[in-house]
Amino acid sequence: xxxxxxxxxxxxxxxxxxxxxxxxxxxxxxxxxxxxxxxxxxxxxxxxxxxxxxxxxxxxxxxxxxxxxxxxxxxxxxxxxxxxxxxxxxxxxxxxxxxxxxxxxxxxxxxxxxxxxxxxxxxxxxxxxxxxxxxxxxxxxxxxxxxxxxxxxxxxxxxxxxxxxxxxxxxxxxxxxxxxxxxxxxxxxxxxxxxxxxxxxxxxxxxxxxxxxxxxxxxxxxxxxxxxxxxxxxxxxxxxxxxxxxxxxxxxxxxxxxxxxxxxxxxxxxxxxxxxxxxxxxxxxxxxxxxxxxxxxxxxxxxxxxxxxxxxxxxxx
Amino acid sequence: xxxxxxxxxxxxxxxxxxxxxxxxxxxxxxxxxxxxxxxxxxxxxxxxxxxxxxxxxxxxxxxxxxxxxxxxxxxxxxxxxxxxxxxxxxxxxxxxxxxxxxxxxxxxxxxxxxxxxxxxxxxxxxxxxxxxxxxxxxxxxxxxxxxxxxxxxxxxxxxxxxxxxxxxxxxxxxxxxxxxxxxxxxxxxxxxxxxxxxxxxxxxxxxxxxxxxxxxxxxxxxxxxxxxxxxxxxxxxxxxxxxxxxxxxxxxxxxxxxxxxxxxxxxxxxxxxxxxxxxxxxxxxxxxxxxxxxxxxxxxxxxxxxxxxx
Numbered sequence: 001x002x003x004x005x006x007x008x009x010x011x012x013x014x015x016x017x018x019x020x021x022x023x024x025x026x027x028x029x030x031x032x033x034x035x036x037x038x039x040x041x042x043x044x045x046x047x048x049x050x051x052x053x054x055x056x057x058x059x060x061x062x063x064x065x066x067x068x069x070x071x072x073x074x075x076x077x078x079x080x081x082x083x084x085x086x087x088x089x090x091x092x093x094x095x096x097x098x099x100x101x102x103x104x105x106x107x108x109x110x111x112x113x114x115x116x117x118x119x120x121x122x123x124x125x126x127x128x129x130x131x132x133x134x135x136x137x138x139x140x141x142x143x144x145x146x147x148x149x150x151x152x153x154x155x156x157x158x159x160x161x162x163x164x165x166x167x168x169x170x171x172x173x174x175x176x177x178x179x180x181x182x183x184x185x186x187x188x189x190x191x192x193x194x195x196x197x198x199x200x201x202x203x204x205x206x207x208x209x210x211x212x213x214x215x216x217x218x219x220x221x222x223x224x225x226x227x228x229x230x231x232x233x234x235x236x237x238x239x240x241x242x243x244x245x246x247x248x249x250x251x252x253x254x255x256x257x258x259x260x261x262x263x264x265x266x267x268x269x270x271x272x273x274x275x276x277x278x279x280x281x282x283x284x285x286x287x288x289x290x291x292x293x294x295x296x297x298x299x300x301x302x303x304x305x306x307x308x309x310x311x312x313x314x315x316x317x
Numbered sequence: 318x319x320x321x322x323x324x325x326x327x328x329x330x331x332x333x334x335x336x337x338x339x340x341x342x343x344x345x346x347x348x349x350x351x352x353x354x355x356x357x358x359x360x361x362x363x364x365x366x367x368x369x370x371x372x373x374x375x376x377x378x379x380x381x382x383x384x385x386x387x388x389x390x391x392x393x394x395x396x397x398x399x400x401x402x403x404x405x406x407x408x409x410x411x412x413x414x415x416x417x418x419x420x421x422x423x424x425x426x427x428x429x430x431x432x433x434x435x436x437x438x439x440x441x442x443x444x445x446x447x448x449x450x451x452x453x454x455x456x457x458x459x460x461x462x463x464x465x466x467x468x469x470x471x472x473x474x475x476x477x478x479x480x481x482x483x484x485x486x487x488x489x490x491x492x493x494x495x496x497x498x499x500x501x502x503x504x505x506x507x508x509x510x511x512x513x514x515x516x517x518x519x520x521x522x523x524x525x526x527x528x529x530x531x532x533x534x535x536x537x538x539x540x541x542x543x544x545x546x547x548x549x550x551x552x553x554x555x556x557x558x559x560x561x562x563x564x565x566x567x568x569x570x571x572x573x574x575x576x577x578x579x580x581x582x583x584x585x586x587x588x589x590x591x592x593x594x595x596x597x598x599x600x601x602x603x604x605x606x607x608x609x610x611x612x613x614x615x616x617x618x619x620x621x622x623x624x625x626x627x
Contacts, residue, residue: 042409045404045405049429049498050433053436053495054432055459056451056459057447059459060447060450074457074462075458075459116333116336117333119329119333120333124330129322144552145606146606146609148585149344150344150348151344151602152344152589152595152598153343153348153351153599156358157339157343157344182336182337183341185337186337214322215325215328215329239437242440243439243440243441245440269440269443270563273442282450285446292442296439300438308434
């Protein structure tokens with residue numbers, strides 16, 4: 001991955017013997033120990049941890065090709081038949097529809113979160129008015145507290161809302177979309193607030209002088225300028241909402257036997273795991289996990305720089 | 318222009334603020350109110366009982382155990398995760414051959430970062446199912462399989478991991494550490510790379526060794542990032558519900574065996590959903606709130622410190 005060339009000389013670093021290279025003697029002797037021992041030492045630990053991360057994941061993928069007796073027998077058994085049966089079973093058991101449910105809810109909640117979050121953050125960051133700070137701190141406070149605190153009243157609120165407006169109640173996409181959005185707002189506003197503050201005001205002022213309206217200035221001037229911040233917070237929200245477990249567990253419960261199962265992927269997978277405890281279809285379960293992990297892996301590998309930068313800068317801001 | 322400003326501000330703020338107050342702030346406040354009642358959650362009937370729930374809470378030995386487990390998580394999880402992450406970040410950034418001013422990374426550091434970070438993007442449900450497989454008590458479990466293969470463990474008496482009263486909570490902590498280290502590694506790594514190289518150059522000219530540069534330069538300059546990490550991990554430790562409730566044994570929301578891995582959140586959910594003690598559960602929520610509040614105050618104090626500008 002890393003070409004690891006010496007930044008000053010452009011010579012590829014070598015693992016051994018590099019210390020005596022005549023072309024850059026002064027540099028390499030700055031550290032008295034030269035680094036050879038430490039290099040082996042660090043590679044040892046780093047490789048061990050990498051193995052600890054990759055090992056279980058590969059084991060799961062292999063498990064989805066095994067049959068039940070191979071899985072139960074020994075952790076070291078090798079799949080004997082390499083068929084995709086388990087994947088078909090997992091898909092039929094609902095992984096497919098859970099996937100669709102999750103995509104529907106995330107599409108709605110991410111759009112709303114980004115739109116509403118950016119709007120609120122922008123107004124709070126760049127306009128002076130009474131109550132400005134109060135509203136901002138109101139949002140910041142919400143980012144600090146665990147969701148359990150609200151869980152009991154939230155459940156009844158959504159339930160009661162569903163009695164009045166059916167599509168906002170329990171086990172409804174729209175209800176969950178609004179809840180996801182509301183709980184993502186504090187962080188989104190908090191992050192984008194400081195981002196909008198840091199943008200230069202000259203461009204915006206020029207647009208205003210040219211007769212641009214406030215909302216047009218936001219959508220056509222400020223949003224494009226804030227693109228990098230918006231991407232960071234978007235990635236943060238994708239992962240956060242994708243990984244959400246407690247909210248769907250509480251709110252997406254089937255109300256009657258005829259109520260369609262609107263489980264999110266994480267929640268559905270967990271149900272599948274509990275069922276397979278009885279039916280003991282472990283290959284099917286492992287296949288379901290593989291299906292659930294695959295898109296995340298693809299997205300992560302394609303955007304890993306943005307994902308890492310987004311998540312870490314989000315924490316530091 | 319001025320007279321058009323307020324309609325605009327109102328138009329942009331009204332939807333997010335209403336949504337936020339209705340679905341986040343209002344339930345938060347309601348929790349405080351409900352915690353003072355004997356509400357069951359099932360019927361609308363409720364009576365004001367004052368602080369009874371709180372008095373009961375601190376006489377409830379199961380709750381006190383759960384509180385202790387939360388505090389244990391609060392200390393051990395950040396400590397281990399930060400130490401491991403710092404160690405790996407240092408290895409990645411400075412562990413390479415001596416070279417450009419002591420900030421030479423090892424070969425393949427980008428690869429390690431990608432791999433280590435990956436668990437962070439996995440859903441908690443996947444982590445749970447994955448580690449249920451790893452911790453399985455028979456030889457089909459990955460961990461027992463490895464230990465038997467290494468000859469550490471007797472195959473006829475495999476370790477019970479999650480259902481062992483003394484191990485259960487530590488097993489969950491292992492998963493949290495496993496998934497968290499990569500994130501903090503990347504965080505520390507970014508902070509290390511933002512330290513200007515001249516500082517190292519100067520130290521090296523004065524004859525400093527690698528260890529000295531770490532303890533005298535890297536660590537002090539990273540201190541603020543480490544404190545931020547600590548607060549984040551402490552909040553994560555309060556939030557171990559998903560893993561504990563799904564991985565540990567126990568009829569409703571885990572916490573077993575015999576409450577040995579119980580945390581406040583699992584107890585809260587069981588009291589609310591299973592036992593129909595919504596008021597009592599809300600009181601637990603308030604206790605969690607106050608602990609988190611203390612953490613947040615600590616974090617605000619941390620971030621208020623003056624930043625070191627490079």
